[in-house]
Structure formats: structure tokens, C-alpha cells
Amino acid sequence: MPNPVTVEATRGNLVESRHRGSVAVVDGDGGLVFSQGDVEAGVFPRSACKAMQALPLVESGAADAYGFGNRELALACSSHNGEEAHVALAAAMLKRAGRDVGSLECGAHWSSDQATLIHQARTLEKPTALHNNCSGKHAGFICACCHEGVDPKGYVGYDHSLQRDIRETMADLTGAALSVDNCGTDGCSIPTYAVPLKGLAHGFAKMATGNGLSPERAKASRRLFAACMAEPFYVAGTGRACTKLMELAPGRIFVKVGAEGVFCAAIPEQGIAIAVKSDDGAERAAQAMVSAVLARFFERDSEVHAGLMALANRSMKNWNGIHVGDVRAAGELAR
Secondary structure, eight states: OOOOOEEEEETTTEEEEEEEEEEEEEETTTEEEEEESSSSSSSSGGGGGGHHTHHHHHHTSSSHHHEEEEEEEEHHHHOOOOOHHHHHHHHHHHHHHHOOOOGGOOOOOOOSSHHHHHHHHHOSSSGGGGGGHHHHHHHHHHHHHHHHOOOOOOTSSTTHHHHHHHHHHHHHHHHOOOOOGGGGEEETEEHHHHHHEEHHHHHHHHHHHHHHHHHHHHHHHHHHHHHHOOOOGGGGGTHHHHHHHHHTTTTTTTTEEETTTTTEEEEGGHHHHHHHHEOOOOOHHHHHHHHHHHHHTTTTTSSSHHHHHHSSSEEOOOOOOOEEEEEEEEEGGOO
């Protein structure tokens, strides 16, 4: 049975496009609070799980050894725009470990944000790996290796000790068996693992509540969530959905986007976490889905609820600024 339609795009008075998807909302004990579609199907979290991948940076003691605060930890969990502040901070993190851009193995690319891209084109001959949206995460990887006396060379490889640690961490959080059988290669070259959507949400719920985690892992999880919520600009950047969503309810909502229509979120004060997947990989659909699902857990007459629903249901304008249609949550998510 296909997943339900969760988002529609209209033009005029008609629905022009429909996005199907799945949603899992899970509490810290693994209970399913709300769901849509097949939540047991495996999905690649892609960049949505960066906070999980950053746990070794904190648990190893590297974050403290290098004096990292909220901004550095947020950048370690980020998919940033490559704005000047992002690039400078990634470089500073590497410098703390006695490294530079030459140690990064994430590859280089121009920003996907139009305003940032225009600035880069005007000021750079070409981008470096520091401009890669994953450079903060990779800087964190390198710092974790250096602090533990491990050669970071080849740190993106499946068999590197860092990736083994990350694999074990993610298996502990999600409850999924992770191996070469469900492994792919992410855009930044590290391994990415397909896990059930419900397991992905449960992993974030465990990070939000500490349920089922060691005291050390629970403390590190709280620290990473708090850092992201305190510095949402460093998680994404100007105009980005992650930044906007966390700014709507400072200190109350954690969110992180992933490629191919994945979005994860947590509401720590309620002890729940959310994972959504748009079947067709559309980010516009995943953004509408996670916003609408988050809104279900805030009072309907609150500013937070209104702000979330405004992101879940947004207008589309053409190049002349004329309203031509809307992207809107559909079905159960519209309620």
C-alpha cells in the first residue's frame, strides 16, 4: 500500500502536484505517538543524523580539550550555507587541533543558497572544502581523531576507527543493525545507513530524554541539542528552514534536515522526536511535513503554532511577485 499524500502544491484553484511520505513521532521509550505511512521501511537519514554523528566529538573529551562552545558544536551538527562565519569557524576548529583545510575529505562545492553563491562567485576563484556544507561536521571528526591520537587520514572510510565508533553510536540510538548490507556513501563521502523511520525518530527521542542511554551519552546528547538550539544560524544559515524553525521557539525545538526529503526534529520538553521522509525526495515537502507535525504538539492559539503552520503552508510567487499557488500540508497533517 503506498504512503499517503502528505503535501500538495496548488496552482490557481487546482492541485498541481502531490507528495507522498511517511511520518514517525516517537517518545523516549520507543512508543509511537503519531504516524503516517510505513514507518518500518528503511530510509537513509543523510545529514539529518549529524547530531548523532557528533557524539564521539563530545564523548571523547575532544570538544572540551579544544575549548568548543555552542557555536562549534552547532557547526559540528550542521549543513551550513558556506557563509563567511561558517567557513571561518570550521577553519578555527581545525586550527585548534593543529590541522587545516588540507585534512578535510568532504570535497568542495559552491553554496546551494543563491545569495551566498553570488557572494562566493564574486569573491572566490573556486570553493574549498571549508565551503562544503559538511565542513563543520568533518572538522569535528578530525578533532575527535586528533584528540584520541588517531591518524585522521582516511577518516571517511567504512573501516576507519572513527566510522566504527559512529556506527556503534547510531546502532545504540536507533536499535538498527548497521553493516555493509544497509550502507551507502553520503554526499560528503562518509558511510550512511538505511534505518527504519521509527528507529530514527526513537534515536532522537532517546537523545532528547536520555532514556536507555548511559549517563555520559545522555549528557553529551543534551549538550549537542542545547548547542544547536542556542545557535541555529550555525546549524544552517540565513533563510534556511532549520534556522527558522529553531528561532520560532528558542530552546524548545531541535530540527535537522537531510537530503532526499528527510527531516528530523525533537521537542525535548515533551520527550518526543519526529522523523519524516518525502517519498520523492523533495525538500519542500519534508519541510512542510515536519513543520505541520511539530505544530500538532503546540497550543493551537500560540504564536509557535501559528509560525509552524505558516511554514507548513506557504505561498508560491512567480518572478513578478504574483501569487500563483501554495505548498500545503495535506490529509491528516493538515488537521
